[in-house]
Amino acid sequence: MLPTKILKLRLARIAKGKSHLSTQDKLMLVSMDSPDLSANFFLRLFKVSLPKQWKFKHETDEDILYTTQLIQLIENELIPAYEFHARKYAWYEQCVMYQLNYVVQQPTSQQINGYVRQLESCLDQQPKIDLLSYFQQHDPSAAHAIALAKAYAGAGQYSQAIEQYEWAAQHSPQRNEVAFYAYIDCLLHRNQPNYQPDVSDAEYAIALLCQYRQAIDQKTYSKILHNAVSTLLPREILQTRGSETNILMDVGRGLNSLGKSLGGILGGREFQIPYSKEVIASAPQLLTDAVVLESLVQSSSMQHALQRKVTLTKDGIEPQSAESLLINLWRSIQNNVDILTLLLEQEQHEQLIHRLTQPILVDRKKLDLGGIHTILEHGLMHYLGDIRLDKQHAERNSLYEQRDVIVAEMTALAVWFQQGILNSYLQQQSHQLQQIKTLLYSQFDEMALSSGLFAYQFEIQKRVHDLSNWLQRKLEKGNDFDKMQAAWVTLRELSHFDSDEGQDKINQIQQNLEKYKMMRLKQILLDSNQSEILQQKQEEK
Structure with a gap:
């Protein structure tokens, strides 16, 4: 820092030469x-360096007077001109700290509010946090606590942020939805196993979200609820969600589909059945009971919560393992969600225990996909065989026609599944989710159990919703490629439903695929050229 006498002269020079001095000139004069000032651009590159730490003087009144003028220059001109560097090295925070120590030692509420507003654009690092902590101590308010919480969160100090958000909520006359979502976000980022005894951060976050009524920003609410469920559910469940396909591959497939469509308009015919393993794999997958039950077996927190909720030895009832009780509870909920009312009422626990200790018959059979299972597992070419066809074969038209029969039949299957079975299943799961949300959070005290049950049901419902939308988008595109990807995904997911009509449709498609396969085998071209085979394999990606 320059001696005060020199700083005084430099500031006077800046005041006189405002019109012709550049911001860099002013920086050079005070640092x-x-x-x-006559140095050219290249010399300045080597000579001029931006300060990291301003060493303000404060020993005398004159020091304070001219340092205050320097601070005005820094705030008004230098910080806007060198914003990135100034934010990184906390120039504004340094200026405010000096003023609080030597100029405005007893700031008013209005002055503090002004400082807090200015600090909002500063980086969330320790100097900013120190200032906001000072303001909260000297003028405590919900607004200041929220500002401090945001800074803590930005710095990754989630426990401190949570503490400030909770203080703000307790001292605020009305709820602050933005702050509430930020608070939930901190809980999810911290994600500790014990927010309170037997309740994790994620479980508590889900409980709060389910109890939150009449959210104004529904989009943000839905997004953060989804994040909360994602945080609570195990990785094995999350890995089976839908994913984005490769953009470049999408463009290639789109161009290929367009080319074939144009070829069809010009009289050309297509003999290949559209199939893309990547697109099929990217589609949302339904979350089945078998997968949920396998996950519940590993959920010790939910099992222990259920044990705490009910009395396990009463009136001669044999004690059951927590694992089997939880599995039976889940199966009972899927059959009739009203069983949750027995959980809510202490006097009904004996009846609940009796229900949970009885064997529950699961009468649901998976549909038989036959050879279609091989296609879904290993690809269409694995099923059909890596062969090159004779384009001049006398029965080529029959192959075209059989291909069209399969495309039409499978497209009809996808429409039937999406509009009938899947939409009906979606309504059922949506109703079930709402029932769980209403019943469990009206007066339920075991958050580990209630949040876990809600999370799994939420994931089931969302998978159905996402799959239905995905199928609809594909079917509405109008080209054979997208319709067929919807059909392959339909076959993959239809197998989880017990539907005689669905099995009949699968059998018919299987017969037509087998017929198509036999036709291809009769039209083999014995040639060493493998280009057509390679092209078909490429199109499966």
């Missing part, structure tokens, strides 16, 4: 012992 360099021997500034050369």
